[in-house]
Amino acid sequence: MRLNINSKYYEINSESDTPLLWVLRDELGLTGAKYGCGIGFCGTCAVLIDGKARRSCITPIGELSGKNMIITIEGLSENGLHKLQKAWLEIGVSQCGYCQPGQIITAVELLNENPNPSESEINDKMSGNICRCGTYNKIRQAIQIAAKE
Numbered sequence: 047m048r049l050n051i052n053s054k055y056y057e058i059n060s061e062s063d064t065p066l067l068w069v070l071r072d073e074l075g076l077t078g079a080k081y082g083c084g085i086g087f088c089g090t091c092a093v094l095i096d097g098k099a100r101r102s103c104i105t106p107i108g109e110l111s112g113k114n115m116i117i118t119i120e121g122l123s124e125n126g127l128h129k130l131q132k133a134w135l136e137i138g139v140s141q142c143g144y145c146q147p148g149q150i151i152t153a154v155e156l157l158n159e160n161p162n163p164s165e166s167e168i169n170d171k172m173s174g175n176i177c178r179c180g181t182y183n184k185i186r187q188a189i190q191i192a193a194k195e
């Protein structure tokens with residue numbers, strides 16, 4: 047099958063029940079999306095599929111086709127850093143960094159749907175993304191900064 051990832055087509059050799067995360071990391075070497083829980087709970091593996099943040103650890107590639115536009119954290123900065131990535135850097139959100147690709151991908155979906163979210167709307171949207179380092183306040187601040195851009 048073919049998949050459209052970061053605006054390029056890739057021939058994929060994995061079985062159709064293989065989770066997208068495995069294909070990205072092991073077959074294509076796109077290691078930005080991280081393995082956390084593997085059961086759709088933590089959000090660290092999130093990628094954009096047709097503009098929606100989806101958990102790639104529980105998305106079998108058989109559910110996808112070349113018509114779906116998949117964007118990983120690598121693809122987000124192909125034309126320069128996304129405004130969320132700039133805001134992340136501006137206030138130094140990351141600590142260990144492990145959860146941050148999934149956090150940023152989820153924040154992209156949020157701003158796509160709601161360019162000027164309230165604090166509670168940010169909290170609601172981001173509540174499914176776990177950060178063991180507790181960077182939640184800075185994540186919220188960075189989203190607010192990016193929303194003003």
Ligand code: FES
Binds near residue numbers: 082087089092
């Ligand atoms: S690794 Fe996919 S949601 Fe946790």
Ligand code: FES
Binds near residue numbers: 146177179
């Ligand atoms: S920055 Fe370490 S888990 Fe979020």
